[in-house]
Amino acid sequence: MEYQKNLNEKGGLKAGATVLFQLGQLAAFSHLFDEAFKQITGSGAAFDPIEIIKTLFGLDDEDKDKPFDERLAEAIVTRAVHDYREAARCKNHEAVKHLERFFRSDYFCLLINLDGEDIVKMMRRKYA
Numbered sequence: 001m002e003y004q005k006n007l008n009e010k011g012g013l014k015a016g017a018t019v020l021f022q023l024g025q026l027a028a029f030s031h032l033f034d035e036a037f038k039q040i041t042g043s044g045a046a047f048d049p050i051e052i053i054k055t056l057f058g059l060d061d062e063d064k065d066k067p068f069d070e071r072l073a074e075a076i077v078t079r080a081v082h083d084y085r086e087a088a089r090c091k092n093h094e095a096v097k098h099l100e101r102f103f104r105s106d107y108f109c110l111l112i113n114l115d116g117e118d119i120v121k122m123m124r125r126k127y128a
Helices: 002-041 049-056 068-089 093-104 106-111 116-127
Strands: none
Touching (some): 093 106
């Protein structure tokens, strides 16, 4: 019985380590793809998990005392603003509409205490 429990714990640890390693590979290759994409197109519109992870864990922040939920909200909103800027620059009207819906959504209001419509107006003035 003890042997079976020990075997299950080791198997679970091995499976967890495998998943963690694969997620690390995904993050690294996504980051490398984004860097290559920036070099080719001059734009960083691709998903960059390294930047998101740095924001989430406060590795880029001077204020490391922020709670995790605030850093998560900041990462989501920062990424949406970046994506909007790139979509507007590339004239990707479908992506712009999708992001404007996000800024006007209830979910956006939960993330940040700003009026989404004001954000959309400001983004249109600045990037359109």
